[in-house]
Amino acid sequence: MTLELLMEAFMGLLKPSIFFYMGVGVLLGTLIGALPGLSATMGVALITPITFWLDKADGFAMLMGLWNAAIFAGGITAILINTPGTPASITQAWDGYDMYKRGQGGLALGINVIFSFLGGMISIVLLIVLAKPIADFTIKFGPAEYALVALFGMTMMIAVSNGKVIKGLLLGFLGLALSTVGLDPVTGLKRFTFGSIDLQTGVAFIPVMIGLLGLGEVFYQMYDYNKNRAAQEQEARKVGLSLGRVLPTAAEMKAWLPRNLIVSVIATVIGAIPAAGGDISAIICWGNSKRFSKEGDKYGHGSAEGLAVSSTANNGVIGGAMCTMLTLGIPGDAVTAVLLGSLMMYGLTPGHSMFSEHIGFTAEIMVLMVIANIMFLIIGLATAKLSAKMLNLSQPTVWAAVGVLCIVGSYCISNSFMDVVIMFIMGILGFFLKVYDFPSGPLVLGLLLGGTVEKNMRTALIISQGDWSYFVRRPISLVLLVLIALSFLYPVIQVMTAKKKTATDSETV
Amino acid sequence: MIKKGDTIPGIFSVLVGMLTMIYIFTNEKMVVMNAETYGGIGPGFFPFVCAAALILFGVIMIVQGIKQNGTVDYFQMTPEKKENLKLVGMLALFCLIMLLAWKVTKMFFLCLPIYIFAMNRLLKRSWLFTILFTAGMTLFIYGLFRMGFSIRFRP
Numbered sequence: 001m002t003l004e005l006l007m008e009a010f011m012g013l014l015k016p017s018i019f020f021y022m023g024v025g026v027l028l029g030t031l032i033g034a035l036p037g038l039s040a041t042m043g044v045a046l047i048t049p050i051t052f053w054l055d056k057a058d059g060f061a062m063l064m065g066l067w068n069a070a071i072f073a074g075g076i077t078a079i080l081i082n083t084p085g086t087p088a089s090i091t092q093a094w095d096g097y098d099m100y101k102r103g104q105g106g107l108a109l110g111i112n113v114i115f116s117f118l119g120g121m122i123s124i125v126l127l128i129v130l131a132k133p134i135a136d137f138t139i140k141f142g143p144a145e146y147a148l149v150a151l152f153g154m155t156m157m158i159a160v161s162n163g164k165v166i167k168g169l170l171l172g173f174l175g176l177a178l179s180t181v182g183l184d185p186v187t188g189l190k191r192f193t194f195g196s197i198d199l200q201t202g203v204a205f206i207p208v209m210i211g212l213l214g215l216g217e218v219f220y221q222m223y224d225y226n227k228n229r230a231a232q233e234q235e236a237r238k239v240g241l242s243l244g245r246v247l248p249t250a251a252e253m254k255a256w257l258p259r260n261l262i263v264s265v266i267a268t269v270i271g272a273i274p275a276a277g278g279d280i281s282a283i284i285c286w287g288n289s290k291r292f293s294k295e296g297d298k299y300g301h302g303s304a305e306g307l308a309v310s311s312t313a314n315n316g317v318i319g320g321a322m323c324t325m326l327t328l329g330i331p332g333d334a335v336t337a338v339l340l341g342s343l344m345m346y347g348l349t350p351g352h353s354m355f356s357e358h359i360g361f362t363a364e365i366m367v368l369m370v371i372a373n374i375m376f377l378i379i380g381l382a383t384a385k386l387s388a389k390m391l392n393l394s395q396p397t398v399w400a401a402v403g404v405l406c407i408v409g410s411y412c413i414s415n416s417f418m419d420v421v422i423m424f425i426m427g428i429l430g431f432f433l434k435v436y437d438f439p440s441g442p443l444v445l446g447l448l449l450g451g452t453v454e455k456n457m458r459t460a461l462i463i464s465q466g467d468w469s470y471f472v473r474r475p476i477s478l479v480l481l482v483l484i485a486l487s488f489l490y491p492v493i494q495v496m497t498a499k500k501k502t503a504t505d506s507e508t509v
Numbered sequence: 510m511i512k513k514g515d516t517i518p519g520i521f522s523v524l525v526g527m528l529t530m531i532y533i534f535t536n537e538k539m540v541v542m543n544a545e546t547y548g549g550i551g552p553g554f555f556p557f558v559c560a561a562a563l564i565l566f567g568v569i570m571i572v573q574g575i576k577q578n579g580t581v582d583y584f585q586m587t588p589e590k591k592e593n594l595k596l597v598g599m600l601a602l603f604c605l606i607m608l609l610a611w612k613v614t615k616m617f618f619l620c621l622p623i624y625i626f627a628m629n630r631l632l633k634r635s636w637l638f639t640i641l642f643t644a645g646m647t648l649f650i651y652g653l654f655r656m657g658f659s660i661r662f663r664p
Contacts, residue, residue, distance in 0.1 A: 167518075173558075173562035173563055187547065396632040397634075436517070460548075461548025
């Protein structure tokens with residue numbers, strides 16, 4: 001990715017429509033991130049159908065604005081009412097809320113904006129530098145490698161499904177099964193279409209996401225609603241303590257900057273690992289920073305440094321997640337899964353082609369990410385003290401709005417009533433998955449990557465004339481097979497180690 | 510209410526897997542293994558693998574559920590949760606009725622405000638809020654999607 005290309009992309013993006021749609025995206029993202037229960041993923045899934053009706057660059061400007069802003073805005077509720085707006089903001093609540101109670105709410109909000117910006121920018125720079133070499137490496141990939149890369153992405157999601165390995169595997173295979181609906185990629189045979197023309201193109205990905213993460217989430221929040229808890233949150237919103245200054249001093253910035261530069265790099269690497277999103281990054285970076293910091297004992301009790309680390313870590317994953325998505329076609333987190341679905345619907349295939357025939361658009365995406373960061377820095381700092389007002393939107397209002405947008409959004413992607421039906425079924429499924437404590441990520445990845453796995457695996461077998469050892473004889477696919485085996489074995493080893501440790505502890509006692 | 514732990518989702522998984530198997534084996538074109546062509550596997554191979562995995566992991570979950578012996582309760586039914594579950598069921602029903610009405614009448618902008626109105630009343634919003642929200646949301650959808658994007662909403 002050359003500087004000239006990025007400059008060319010930047011000049012091409014200097015249009016009022018880009019800034020308008022990105023501004024709308026940033027404002028929506030800030031609202032979505034600041035409202036507990038609405039995640040960046042849900043926001044991106046709900047807005048994606050609208051972007052299909054816009055110019056490609058305008059649509060992505062809106063999505064990038066929303067995504068970047070929603071992650072940082074999740075910290076607003078974490079700081080002001082001790083409730084993370086997004087899972088990635090969990091560690092921000094540990095320090096930010098104490099700062100707010102001490103009368104440093106403004107500074108906490110300022111740190112959230114500035115260090116989210118820092119994490120985002122560093123990760124985008126790393127994306128710009130690293131994406132092309134990784135994409136160039138994928139030239140060596142054949143169908144066998146592409147099938148195994150997709151499979152690896154899925155196994156990683158299962159490996160990090162918080163100890164729910166069986167549930168993760170079950171849903172991964174359910175997603176794979178759903179991906180087989182429609183025309184067979186090799187023979188063109190209709191599978192599981194039951195006479196429906198709509199189903200011949202398969203189960204559309206975006207309606208599934210809208211159902212699982214939108215309607216399903218609304219159903220679950222309604223089920224889990226607790227009047228006392230809601231009243232307590234309402235009281236916390238009314239407290240309205242003095243916020244104080246917003247900007248950190250130069251000395252504070254100087255003290256926190258080196259640590260956060262390192263955190264940005266680590267967060268980018270974590271973001272590049274499939275399925276490891278902002279929450280995992282924030283917890284790992286915050287935990288390690290606490291261990292190595294001189295003021296580690298203050299972490300979790302209103303440490304400004306701890307809050308800065310958390311803010312950097314959750315936005316730092318964005319570049320890494322985009323890197324894996326653009327180069328290998330594997331989503332780094334749930335939001336990039338939706339973005340991957342959008343790219344595919346635009347007729348773009350992630351991988352080397354994004355850095356050869358579509359390099360202009362790839363450069364535009366990267367520049368849009370930079371602009372989105374700058375925009376939320378300006379809007380975030382300017383409105384830091386106003387952001388507290390946004391929290392006054394009640395949950396039933398949000399449920400009603402999301403309930404309507406799910407129906408409209410799923411229909412307008414391809415004017416298909418079947419998509420709305422799929423969204424509704426997935427909404428019901430999403431509700432039960434949450435109640436029964438299933439991680440929905442593997443289902444999403446199975447559906448998204450299932451087609452890639454099947455098509456490439458069968459193509460590889462046709463090339464090798466049915467010889468399965470073809471996957472082992474090729475060096476890259478062999479490495480990938482080992483990685484897949486390790487990611488399957490990792491949770492098993494983890495459980496065994498934990499059991500051994502428990503046994504040793506009880507013996508010691 | 511339901512203290513079966515992981516048994517229920519396990520049973521569903523086995524059912525889905527078995528139905529998929531039945532589909533594969535009752536459809537002669539859904540060849541699983543084919544030594545002659547297509548690299549040795551047919552269009553039924555992947556669905557077969559998925560169905561087998563769903564049955565296998567479903568059985569594991571059923572066994573897990575039995576071993577849990579009622580200790581794991583996903584539906585912890587407090588009176589408030591019972592009430593909430595009723596609301597969820599009603600909202601799902603409203604949504605379903607709305608979709609059916611839309612399909613039958615083809616009049617989306619008649620069905621939509623009724624759905625929004627019913628949903629808000631279900632959520633115990635005040636009459637004034639319900640009317641304002643219904644009007645505002647309908648106008649927003651009409652303005653953005655019907656006027657702005659020219660979507661006809663004809664199922």
